[in-house]
Every structure is written in C-alpha cells, then in structure tokens.
C-alpha cells in the first residue's frame with residue numbers, strides 16, 4: 007500500500023501527513039486517507055516521532071471547539087484541588103481500610119494504593135518490558151508488524167489507537183493489548199522482550215484485584231466475596247501504553263477524556279505525569295507516586311453499585327519532555343463479548359430510598375456499545391440510566 011502523499015513543507019518522512027491548520031482548504035485534507043497512512047506504517051505514533059516529525063499532523067489536532075484548558079486553567083487561583091486519596095492496604099487496620107476505600111470510591115472514583123503486596127521488581131520489569139517493546143523498530147518482519155491489529159478476536163495485538171477510525175481526534179499514543187483471561191494467550195504470541203515480565207505482572211495484579219474486590223464488596227456493605235461471586239473479577243486485559251514525546255503538546259492529547267468501561271482498573275504509571283481526572287468541574291492531576299498503583303472504578307461497577315461508587319472521567323495530556331509509559335489492567339466479564347452475564351443494580355443495595363437507577367445490561371452488549379462510541383466524554387453509561 008502506498009501512503010497518500012499530501013504536500014507539506016514541515017515534514018519530510020515517508021508518511022507525509024498534513025499538518026495544515028484549519029484555515030487551509032478543507033479539500034486539501036482527506037482525514038480517512040491520513041488515518042490509513044498512519045495505520046499502515048504499523049509503527050504508530052512512535053514511528054512518526056522516530057522519523058523526525060516536528061509538527062503535530064492534523065489528525066491528532068484537538069479541534070478548537072473541543073479545546074478545553076489543558077493545564078490547570080480551570081482551577082481558580084488559591085484553590086488548589088485536593089489530591090486523590092492514598093490508602094495503605096498493609097496498614098493492619100482492616101476496618102479503616104474498608105472505610106477509606108468506601109469514601110474514595112464514592113467521592114473520587116480514584117485512589118492510590120500502597121502496601122499492596124506486588125513486588126517492586128515485578129512492577130519495574132513490566133514497565134521496562136513495555137518500554138522495550140514500543141522502542142523497538144517497526145517495519146517488515148518486526149514484532150510490531152506481526153502484532154499490528156485491531157481485530158477483536160485477537161488476544162495479543164499492538165496498535166495506534168483502538169478507535170482510530172471512530173474517534174474525532176487521534177491520540178498521541180500507541181498500545182500493546184494483552185487479553186489474559188478468560189483464555190490466556192499463547193505464550194508464543196507475546197514478543198520475546200516482554201513475555202515473562204508481563205505474564206508475571208498480570209498474575210500479581212490479578213491477585214491484587216481479588217483483594218480490592220473483597221474490600222469494595224465490604225465497602226458496599228456486602229459479604230467480601232460478593233463481587234467475585236458475580237464474576238466482576240473475571241476477564242483481564244492489560245493495555246500497555248506508550249506516549250511518545252510530542253513536539254507540540256498543546257495541540258494534541260495523549261488519551262481523550264473517557265471513563266473506563268469495565269468494573270475496575272488498576273493502573274501503573276511512570277514518573278512523567280499527565281494523567282488527570284475530572285472532579286468537581288476541574289481537571290485534577292494524578293501525580294506519580296513511586297511504588298503505588300492507581301485504582302479506579304469502571305462504568306459497570308458504578309451501574310451495579312447503583313451510583314454508590316463513581317466511574318470518573320479522566321484523560322492524559324501529551325508531553326514533550328520524554329516518552330511516558332503506563333499499564334492499565336481492566337477487570338470484567340464485558341471483555342468476553344460472548345458472555346451471557348446480565349448486570350443490574352445489586353438487589354441487596356436497593357430499598358424504597360434507593361431505587362434502581364439503571365436498567366439491566368448484558369455484559370457483552372455494554373462493551374459493544376462502549377466501543378461503538380470510542381473514547382469520548384462519559385456517554386456509554388448514560389445510555390443505561392433509567
């Protein structure tokens with residue numbers, strides 16, 4: 007396939023993508039062709055940056071009408087937002103931990119955990135493996151070219167934006183996707199340079215997930231096994247993200263605002279920063295905390311908790327300092343589109359004062375709906391609201 011050559015005086019790469027601003031003739035800009043040109047390099051945004059791009063191509067530009075203050079512009083002077091809570095799971099006071107989880111999940115939808123029991127080595131090796139995968143060359147015969155796909159059935163794949171053709175703005179990000187459960191991938195499908203590290207990581211994070219589901223069950227006033235009994239802990243996907251340095255970070259976005267679709271996400275980020283959550287009408291930084299995981303509630307947990315817990319919108323800013331690496335681990339039966347599990351607000355939580363706020367949904371239908379929208383403001387859940 008020959009990428010379209012759209013004349014541009016800023017960039018001289020095999021992928022000559024338009025960097026023209028919105029003033030130029032719309033006829034000169036064939037968005038689909040440019041998305042396709044990027045897609046068929048099989049090397050993602052990292053390939054674009056490695057080729058020396060100095061301007062953000064137009065497919066990545068956040069449209070003016072969507073342009074929100076990127077940094078802390080929405081924060082009134084002198085009113086620094088509170089930081090998201092940090093909970094030490096190993097503090098030895100179970101009642102206090104449950105209470106802290108209840109408060110954080112209800113008010114913030116996000117919290118950090120320390121004392122979580124996942125070895126530091128496992129965390130560091132997984133991050134190094136993800137970095138190594140993304141920083142390896144693409145091109146013919148490479149792991150990247152072999153794995154490049156957006157095919158839903160594939161358990162191991164690499165791509166530049168899962169929603170490249172659906173979303174209004176391409177994100178300055180590439181992703182290695184790993185579906186670990188319900189069916190573990192063939193070890194041979196994983197690239198050599200990250201196989202062991204990511205298998206080990208997934209295994210450790212799975213057991214942290216089980217601990218968190220017990221705490222969250224108790225935080226809802228249910229027996230500890232409740233959320234696992236209804237299979238919220240089944241299904242596990244790792245998204246291993248790489249955000250290359252961006253030459254014009256104010257024009258692009260690393261990850262568009264969205265809420266997560268599943269039950270629970272356990273996120274590990276490096277020291278670069280850029281993750282923000284939308285809280286009380288402003289964007290609040292989720293600053294890196296070495297050794298900690300970030301935990302957040304997904305849409306389906308908001309639904310079954312009948313708004314007891316909140317699934318909160320978040321985004322990642324593009325940065326020009328250095329590449330950023332993160333690993334997002336999602337739990338949920340929704341990962342299996344053939345799942346016949348039906349979810350609705352948990353009966354034990356309902357009463358005359360707490361009537362159901364959502365209609366029931368088939369887990370697989372929920373995620374199909376979520377994917378049909380692509381990353382965007384929080385709209386998937388509202389579709390199910392009564």
Ligand SMILES: O=C(O)CCC(=O)C(=O)O
Pocket residue numbers: 245247261266273275281320322332333334
């Ligand atoms: O990279 C991050 O820190 C966040 C990624 C994210 O929000 C996601 O994968 O859902």
Ligand SMILES: [Fe+2]
Pocket residue numbers: 264265266320
């Ligand atoms: Fe997310």
